[in-house]
Amino acid sequence: MNNLNDPPRWNIQPDQQGDDGGGNKWNYAFLVPMLGLAAFRWIWSRESQKEVLAAKIKYEEDAKLIKKELEMKYLSTVTETRRTVAHLELELEKERSRVKGYRDALVSQSRQLIEERKRLQEDRESIDREKQQLLRSGAAAALYNNLVERETNWQSKAMLVIKEFEKVLVERQNAFCSFLLHRDKRYEIEKSLLVKAATEPVAVDLNMESDLKTIFKHDNHCADILNTDKRKNGRLMWLYLKYWELQVELQKFKKVEKSILGTNYNAE
Structure with missing residues:
Protein backbone atom coordinates (compact mmCIF):
# COMPACT_ATOMS: atom_id res chain seq x y z
CA MET A 1 0.00 0.00 0.00
CA ASN A 2 1.01 3.56 -0.61
CA ASN A 3 2.34 5.41 2.33
CA LEU A 4 0.70 8.83 2.48
CA ASN A 5 3.36 10.00 4.82
CA ASP A 6 5.92 9.26 2.14
CA PRO A 7 4.64 10.88 -1.11
CA PRO A 8 6.62 10.58 -4.32
CA ARG A 9 9.17 13.17 -5.15
CA TRP A 10 7.67 16.20 -6.87
CA ASN A 11 9.27 19.29 -8.31
CA ILE A 12 8.38 21.44 -5.34
CA GLN A 13 10.25 19.95 -2.48
CA PRO A 14 12.50 21.29 0.20
CA ASP A 15 16.16 21.14 -0.40
CA GLN A 16 17.62 17.73 0.29
CA GLN A 17 21.12 16.71 0.73
CA GLY A 18 22.97 15.99 -2.40
CA ASP A 19 20.40 17.78 -4.63
CA ASP A 20 22.33 21.05 -4.97
CA GLY A 21 19.03 23.09 -4.90
CA GLY A 22 17.87 21.97 -8.41
CA GLY A 23 14.18 21.79 -7.42
CA ASN A 24 13.98 25.52 -6.55
CA LYS A 25 15.24 26.50 -9.98
CA TRP A 26 12.37 24.72 -11.71
CA ASN A 27 9.85 26.24 -9.36
CA TYR A 28 10.89 29.83 -10.18
CA ALA A 29 11.21 29.06 -13.86
CA PHE A 30 7.44 28.37 -14.11
CA LEU A 31 6.34 31.04 -11.65
CA VAL A 32 7.80 34.08 -13.44
CA PRO A 33 6.06 33.50 -16.84
CA MET A 34 2.77 32.84 -15.09
CA LEU A 35 3.03 36.11 -13.20
CA GLY A 36 3.93 37.94 -16.41
CA LEU A 37 0.96 36.42 -18.24
CA ALA A 38 -1.38 37.36 -15.40
CA ALA A 39 -0.06 40.93 -15.38
CA PHE A 40 -0.49 41.17 -19.17
CA ARG A 41 -4.05 39.91 -18.99
CA TRP A 42 -4.86 42.38 -16.22
CA ILE A 43 -3.36 45.30 -18.15
CA TRP A 44 -5.09 44.19 -21.37
CA SER A 45 -8.44 43.91 -19.56
CA ARG A 46 -8.06 47.42 -18.13
CA GLU A 47 -7.18 48.89 -21.53
CA SER A 48 -10.07 47.05 -23.19
CA GLN A 49 -12.46 48.40 -20.58
CA LYS A 50 -11.16 51.92 -21.18
CA GLU A 51 -11.60 51.54 -24.95
CA VAL A 52 -15.11 50.13 -24.53
CA LEU A 53 -16.01 52.97 -22.16
CA ALA A 54 -14.56 55.58 -24.55
CA ALA A 55 -16.42 54.03 -27.50
CA LYS A 56 -19.64 54.01 -25.49
CA ILE A 57 -19.23 57.66 -24.52
CA LYS A 58 -18.47 58.64 -28.13
CA TYR A 59 -21.47 56.68 -29.36
CA GLU A 60 -23.76 58.41 -26.86
CA GLU A 61 -22.38 61.83 -27.84
CA ASP A 62 -22.80 61.06 -31.56
CA ALA A 63 -26.32 59.78 -30.92
CA LYS A 64 -27.22 62.96 -29.03
CA LEU A 65 -25.75 65.12 -31.80
CA ILE A 66 -27.62 63.21 -34.52
CA LYS A 67 -30.83 63.37 -32.51
CA LYS A 68 -30.42 67.12 -32.06
CA GLU A 69 -29.75 67.62 -35.79
CA LEU A 70 -32.78 65.51 -36.72
CA GLU A 71 -34.98 67.47 -34.33
CA MET A 72 -33.75 70.76 -35.82
CA LYS A 73 -34.36 69.48 -39.36
CA TYR A 74 -37.81 68.26 -38.35
CA LEU A 75 -38.72 71.62 -36.82
CA SER A 76 -37.35 73.42 -39.87
CA THR A 77 -39.34 71.15 -42.20
CA VAL A 78 -42.52 71.62 -40.18
CA THR A 79 -42.05 75.40 -40.15
CA GLU A 80 -41.36 75.53 -43.88
CA THR A 81 -44.34 73.27 -44.59
CA ARG A 82 -46.64 75.47 -42.53
CA ARG A 83 -45.31 78.56 -44.29
CA THR A 84 -45.87 76.91 -47.69
CA VAL A 85 -49.40 75.84 -46.75
CA ALA A 86 -50.24 79.36 -45.57
CA HIS A 87 -48.86 80.82 -48.81
CA LEU A 88 -50.82 78.34 -50.93
CA GLU A 89 -54.01 79.07 -49.00
CA LEU A 90 -53.48 82.79 -49.61
CA GLU A 91 -52.86 82.22 -53.32
CA LEU A 92 -55.91 79.97 -53.52
CA GLU A 93 -58.06 82.66 -51.94
CA LYS A 94 -56.70 85.21 -54.42
CA GLU A 95 -57.50 82.89 -57.33
CA ARG A 96 -61.00 82.34 -55.99
CA SER A 97 -61.53 86.09 -55.78
CA ARG A 98 -60.14 86.54 -59.28
CA VAL A 99 -62.35 83.79 -60.70
CA LYS A 100 -65.36 85.31 -58.97
CA GLY A 101 -64.50 88.68 -60.49
CA TYR A 102 -64.19 87.13 -63.95
CA ARG A 103 -67.47 85.29 -63.49
CA ASP A 104 -69.27 88.45 -62.40
CA ALA A 105 -67.77 90.37 -65.32
CA LEU A 106 -68.79 87.62 -67.73
CA VAL A 107 -72.33 87.60 -66.37
CA SER A 108 -72.50 91.37 -66.69
CA GLN A 109 -71.17 91.26 -70.25
CA SER A 110 -73.63 88.50 -71.14
CA ARG A 111 -76.54 90.54 -69.80
CA GLN A 112 -75.43 93.59 -71.74
CA LEU A 113 -75.12 91.56 -74.92
CA ILE A 114 -78.55 90.03 -74.40
CA GLU A 115 -80.06 93.48 -73.88
CA GLU A 116 -78.23 94.80 -76.93
CA ARG A 117 -79.40 91.84 -78.95
CA LYS A 118 -82.96 92.49 -77.84
CA ARG A 119 -82.65 96.14 -78.85
CA LEU A 120 -81.24 95.17 -82.23
CA GLN A 121 -84.09 92.75 -82.73
CA GLU A 122 -86.58 95.51 -81.97
CA ASP A 123 -84.81 97.82 -84.43
CA ARG A 124 -84.89 95.09 -87.02
CA GLU A 125 -88.62 94.61 -86.56
CA SER A 126 -89.12 98.35 -86.83
CA ILE A 127 -87.12 98.46 -90.06
CA ASP A 128 -89.09 95.50 -91.40
CA ARG A 129 -92.31 97.41 -90.79
CA GLU A 130 -90.91 100.42 -92.58
CA LYS A 131 -89.81 98.15 -95.40
CA GLN A 132 -93.33 96.82 -95.80
CA GLN A 133 -94.67 100.35 -95.97
CA LEU A 134 -92.17 101.25 -98.66
CA LEU A 135 -93.03 98.15 -100.66
CA ARG A 136 -96.61 99.37 -100.96
CA SER A 137 -95.54 102.18 -103.28
Whole structure:
Protein backbone atom coordinates (compact mmCIF):
# COMPACT_ATOMS: atom_id res chain seq x y z
CA MET A 1 0.00 0.00 0.00
CA ASN A 2 1.01 3.56 -0.61
CA ASN A 3 2.34 5.41 2.33
CA LEU A 4 0.70 8.83 2.48
CA ASN A 5 3.36 10.00 4.82
CA ASP A 6 5.92 9.26 2.14
CA PRO A 7 4.64 10.88 -1.11
CA PRO A 8 6.62 10.58 -4.32
CA ARG A 9 9.17 13.17 -5.15
CA TRP A 10 7.67 16.20 -6.87
CA ASN A 11 9.27 19.29 -8.31
CA ILE A 12 8.38 21.44 -5.34
CA GLN A 13 10.25 19.95 -2.48
CA PRO A 14 12.50 21.29 0.20
CA ASP A 15 16.16 21.14 -0.40
CA GLN A 16 17.62 17.73 0.29
CA GLN A 17 21.12 16.71 0.73
CA GLY A 18 22.97 15.99 -2.40
CA ASP A 19 20.40 17.78 -4.63
CA ASP A 20 22.33 21.05 -4.97
CA GLY A 21 19.03 23.09 -4.90
CA GLY A 22 17.87 21.97 -8.41
CA GLY A 23 14.18 21.79 -7.42
CA ASN A 24 13.98 25.52 -6.55
CA LYS A 25 15.24 26.50 -9.98
CA TRP A 26 12.37 24.72 -11.71
CA ASN A 27 9.85 26.24 -9.36
CA TYR A 28 10.89 29.83 -10.18
CA ALA A 29 11.21 29.06 -13.86
CA PHE A 30 7.44 28.37 -14.11
CA LEU A 31 6.34 31.04 -11.65
CA VAL A 32 7.80 34.08 -13.44
CA PRO A 33 6.06 33.50 -16.84
CA MET A 34 2.77 32.84 -15.09
CA LEU A 35 3.03 36.11 -13.20
CA GLY A 36 3.93 37.94 -16.41
CA LEU A 37 0.96 36.42 -18.24
CA ALA A 38 -1.38 37.36 -15.40
CA ALA A 39 -0.06 40.93 -15.38
CA PHE A 40 -0.49 41.17 -19.17
CA ARG A 41 -4.05 39.91 -18.99
CA TRP A 42 -4.86 42.38 -16.22
CA ILE A 43 -3.36 45.30 -18.15
CA TRP A 44 -5.09 44.19 -21.37
CA SER A 45 -8.44 43.91 -19.56
CA ARG A 46 -8.06 47.42 -18.13
CA GLU A 47 -7.18 48.89 -21.53
CA SER A 48 -10.07 47.05 -23.19
CA GLN A 49 -12.46 48.40 -20.58
CA LYS A 50 -11.16 51.92 -21.18
CA GLU A 51 -11.60 51.54 -24.95
CA VAL A 52 -15.11 50.13 -24.53
CA LEU A 53 -16.01 52.97 -22.16
CA ALA A 54 -14.56 55.58 -24.55
CA ALA A 55 -16.42 54.03 -27.50
CA LYS A 56 -19.64 54.01 -25.49
CA ILE A 57 -19.23 57.66 -24.52
CA LYS A 58 -18.47 58.64 -28.13
CA TYR A 59 -21.47 56.68 -29.36
CA GLU A 60 -23.76 58.41 -26.86
CA GLU A 61 -22.38 61.83 -27.84
CA ASP A 62 -22.80 61.06 -31.56
CA ALA A 63 -26.32 59.78 -30.92
CA LYS A 64 -27.22 62.96 -29.03
CA LEU A 65 -25.75 65.12 -31.80
CA ILE A 66 -27.62 63.21 -34.52
CA LYS A 67 -30.83 63.37 -32.51
CA LYS A 68 -30.42 67.12 -32.06
CA GLU A 69 -29.75 67.62 -35.79
CA LEU A 70 -32.78 65.51 -36.72
CA GLU A 71 -34.98 67.47 -34.33
CA MET A 72 -33.75 70.76 -35.82
CA LYS A 73 -34.36 69.48 -39.36
CA TYR A 74 -37.81 68.26 -38.35
CA LEU A 75 -38.72 71.62 -36.82
CA SER A 76 -37.35 73.42 -39.87
CA THR A 77 -39.34 71.15 -42.20
CA VAL A 78 -42.52 71.62 -40.18
CA THR A 79 -42.05 75.40 -40.15
CA GLU A 80 -41.36 75.53 -43.88
CA THR A 81 -44.34 73.27 -44.59
CA ARG A 82 -46.64 75.47 -42.53
CA ARG A 83 -45.31 78.56 -44.29
CA THR A 84 -45.87 76.91 -47.69
CA VAL A 85 -49.40 75.84 -46.75
CA ALA A 86 -50.24 79.36 -45.57
CA HIS A 87 -48.86 80.82 -48.81
CA LEU A 88 -50.82 78.34 -50.93
CA GLU A 89 -54.01 79.07 -49.00
CA LEU A 90 -53.48 82.79 -49.61
CA GLU A 91 -52.86 82.22 -53.32
CA LEU A 92 -55.91 79.97 -53.52
CA GLU A 93 -58.06 82.66 -51.94
CA LYS A 94 -56.70 85.21 -54.42
CA GLU A 95 -57.50 82.89 -57.33
CA ARG A 96 -61.00 82.34 -55.99
CA SER A 97 -61.53 86.09 -55.78
CA ARG A 98 -60.14 86.54 -59.28
CA VAL A 99 -62.35 83.79 -60.70
CA LYS A 100 -65.36 85.31 -58.97
CA GLY A 101 -64.50 88.68 -60.49
CA TYR A 102 -64.19 87.13 -63.95
CA ARG A 103 -67.47 85.29 -63.49
CA ASP A 104 -69.27 88.45 -62.40
CA ALA A 105 -67.77 90.37 -65.32
CA LEU A 106 -68.79 87.62 -67.73
CA VAL A 107 -72.33 87.60 -66.37
CA SER A 108 -72.50 91.37 -66.69
CA GLN A 109 -71.17 91.26 -70.25
CA SER A 110 -73.63 88.50 -71.14
CA ARG A 111 -76.54 90.54 -69.80
CA GLN A 112 -75.43 93.59 -71.74
CA LEU A 113 -75.12 91.56 -74.92
CA ILE A 114 -78.55 90.03 -74.40
CA GLU A 115 -80.06 93.48 -73.88
CA GLU A 116 -78.23 94.80 -76.93
CA ARG A 117 -79.40 91.84 -78.95
CA LYS A 118 -82.96 92.49 -77.84
CA ARG A 119 -82.65 96.14 -78.85
CA LEU A 120 -81.24 95.17 -82.23
CA GLN A 121 -84.09 92.75 -82.73
CA GLU A 122 -86.58 95.51 -81.97
CA ASP A 123 -84.81 97.82 -84.43
CA ARG A 124 -84.89 95.09 -87.02
CA GLU A 125 -88.62 94.61 -86.56
CA SER A 126 -89.12 98.35 -86.83
CA ILE A 127 -87.12 98.46 -90.06
CA ASP A 128 -89.09 95.50 -91.40
CA ARG A 129 -92.31 97.41 -90.79
CA GLU A 130 -90.91 100.42 -92.58
CA LYS A 131 -89.81 98.15 -95.40
CA GLN A 132 -93.33 96.82 -95.80
CA GLN A 133 -94.67 100.35 -95.97
CA LEU A 134 -92.17 101.25 -98.66
CA LEU A 135 -93.03 98.15 -100.66
CA ARG A 136 -96.61 99.37 -100.96
CA SER A 137 -95.54 102.18 -103.28
CA GLY A 138 -94.22 101.28 -106.75
CA ALA A 139 -91.35 103.76 -107.27
CA ALA A 140 -90.30 103.52 -103.67
CA ALA A 141 -90.37 99.75 -103.94
CA ALA A 142 -88.03 99.76 -106.93
CA LEU A 143 -85.68 102.18 -105.20
CA TYR A 144 -85.83 100.15 -102.02
CA ASN A 145 -85.03 96.90 -103.83
CA ASN A 146 -82.03 98.46 -105.55
CA LEU A 147 -80.72 99.84 -102.29
CA VAL A 148 -81.32 96.57 -100.47
CA GLU A 149 -79.48 94.66 -103.18
CA ARG A 150 -76.55 97.04 -102.96
CA GLU A 151 -76.39 96.85 -99.18
CA THR A 152 -76.85 93.08 -99.30
CA ASN A 153 -73.59 92.87 -101.21
CA TRP A 154 -71.97 94.91 -98.46
CA GLN A 155 -73.57 92.63 -95.88
CA SER A 156 -72.13 89.54 -97.60
CA LYS A 157 -68.66 91.04 -97.54
CA ALA A 158 -69.09 92.02 -93.89
CA MET A 159 -70.23 88.50 -92.99
CA LEU A 160 -67.12 87.08 -94.67
CA VAL A 161 -65.00 89.38 -92.53
CA ILE A 162 -66.80 88.19 -89.40
CA LYS A 163 -66.26 84.56 -90.44
CA GLU A 164 -62.55 85.27 -90.80
CA PHE A 165 -62.49 86.72 -87.30
CA GLU A 166 -64.47 83.73 -86.04
CA LYS A 167 -61.92 81.29 -87.46
CA VAL A 168 -59.00 83.10 -85.82
CA LEU A 169 -60.90 83.51 -82.53
CA VAL A 170 -61.46 79.75 -82.43
CA GLU A 171 -57.71 79.23 -82.82
CA ARG A 172 -57.01 81.86 -80.16
CA GLN A 173 -59.37 80.18 -77.66
CA ASN A 174 -57.84 76.80 -78.46
CA ALA A 175 -54.39 78.22 -77.70
CA PHE A 176 -55.77 79.62 -74.43
CA CYS A 177 -57.20 76.23 -73.39
CA SER A 178 -54.32 74.07 -74.64
CA PHE A 179 -51.73 72.70 -72.22
CA LEU A 180 -49.27 72.14 -75.07
CA LEU A 181 -49.23 75.52 -76.81
CA HIS A 182 -47.17 78.30 -75.26
CA ARG A 183 -48.93 81.53 -74.30
CA ASP A 184 -46.76 83.43 -76.78
CA LYS A 185 -48.75 81.73 -79.54
CA ARG A 186 -51.98 83.15 -78.08
CA TYR A 187 -50.44 86.62 -77.69
CA GLU A 188 -49.37 86.54 -81.33
CA ILE A 189 -52.90 85.65 -82.47
CA GLU A 190 -54.46 88.35 -80.28
CA LYS A 191 -52.06 90.97 -81.62
CA SER A 192 -52.86 90.07 -85.24
CA LEU A 193 -56.61 90.24 -84.51
CA LEU A 194 -56.32 93.69 -82.94
CA VAL A 195 -54.28 94.97 -85.89
CA LYS A 196 -56.86 93.63 -88.34
CA ALA A 197 -59.74 95.10 -86.30
CA ALA A 198 -58.07 98.52 -86.44
CA THR A 199 -57.48 98.43 -90.21
CA GLU A 200 -60.43 96.50 -91.66
CA PRO A 201 -63.25 98.97 -92.55
CA VAL A 202 -66.03 96.59 -91.57
CA ALA A 203 -64.36 95.86 -88.24
CA VAL A 204 -63.91 99.58 -87.62
CA ASP A 205 -67.62 100.21 -88.34
CA LEU A 206 -68.57 97.50 -85.86
CA ASN A 207 -66.09 98.72 -83.21
CA MET A 208 -64.65 95.20 -83.05
CA GLU A 209 -61.31 96.25 -81.56
CA SER A 210 -62.88 97.19 -78.22
CA ASP A 211 -65.01 94.04 -78.21
CA LEU A 212 -61.96 91.87 -78.91
CA LYS A 213 -60.13 93.33 -75.92
CA THR A 214 -63.13 92.44 -73.76
CA ILE A 215 -63.08 88.88 -75.11
CA PHE A 216 -59.35 88.49 -74.47
CA LYS A 217 -59.78 89.75 -70.91
CA HIS A 218 -62.87 87.86 -69.78
CA ASP A 219 -63.46 84.80 -71.98
CA ASN A 220 -61.66 82.01 -70.11
CA HIS A 221 -64.18 79.25 -70.79
CA CYS A 222 -62.73 75.91 -71.90
CA ALA A 223 -64.51 72.67 -72.71
CA ASP A 224 -63.68 69.33 -71.09
CA ILE A 225 -59.98 68.42 -70.98
CA LEU A 226 -60.63 65.50 -73.35
CA ASN A 227 -62.47 67.71 -75.82
CA THR A 228 -61.19 67.67 -79.41
CA ASP A 229 -63.72 70.10 -80.91
CA LYS A 230 -62.17 73.57 -80.88
CA ARG A 231 -65.57 75.22 -81.38
CA LYS A 232 -66.74 74.06 -77.96
CA ASN A 233 -64.23 76.37 -76.29
CA GLY A 234 -65.17 79.93 -75.45
CA ARG A 235 -68.46 81.49 -74.45
CA LEU A 236 -68.24 85.26 -74.60
CA MET A 237 -66.67 85.20 -78.07
CA TRP A 238 -69.72 83.42 -79.53
CA LEU A 239 -72.04 86.05 -78.07
CA TYR A 240 -69.98 88.79 -79.66
CA LEU A 241 -69.89 87.00 -83.03
CA LYS A 242 -73.68 86.81 -83.01
CA TYR A 243 -73.81 90.43 -81.90
CA TRP A 244 -71.60 91.50 -84.83
CA GLU A 245 -73.81 89.62 -87.28
CA LEU A 246 -76.88 91.41 -85.95
CA GLN A 247 -75.01 94.70 -86.14
CA VAL A 248 -74.20 94.07 -89.81
CA GLU A 249 -77.82 93.31 -90.63
CA LEU A 250 -78.99 96.35 -88.71
CA GLN A 251 -76.49 98.62 -90.44
CA LYS A 252 -77.60 97.29 -93.81
CA PHE A 253 -81.16 98.47 -93.25
CA LYS A 254 -80.01 101.70 -91.65
CA LYS A 255 -77.95 102.45 -94.75
CA VAL A 256 -80.96 101.68 -96.92
CA GLU A 257 -83.10 103.95 -94.78
CA LYS A 258 -80.52 106.70 -94.90
CA SER A 259 -80.27 106.42 -98.69
CA ILE A 260 -84.06 106.54 -99.09
CA LEU A 261 -84.39 109.52 -96.80
CA GLY A 262 -81.58 111.26 -98.67
CA THR A 263 -83.25 110.55 -102.01
CA ASN A 264 -86.60 111.86 -100.80
CA TYR A 265 -84.95 114.99 -99.45
CA ASN A 266 -83.22 115.67 -102.76
CA ALA A 267 -86.48 115.07 -104.66
CA GLU A 268 -88.24 117.64 -102.56
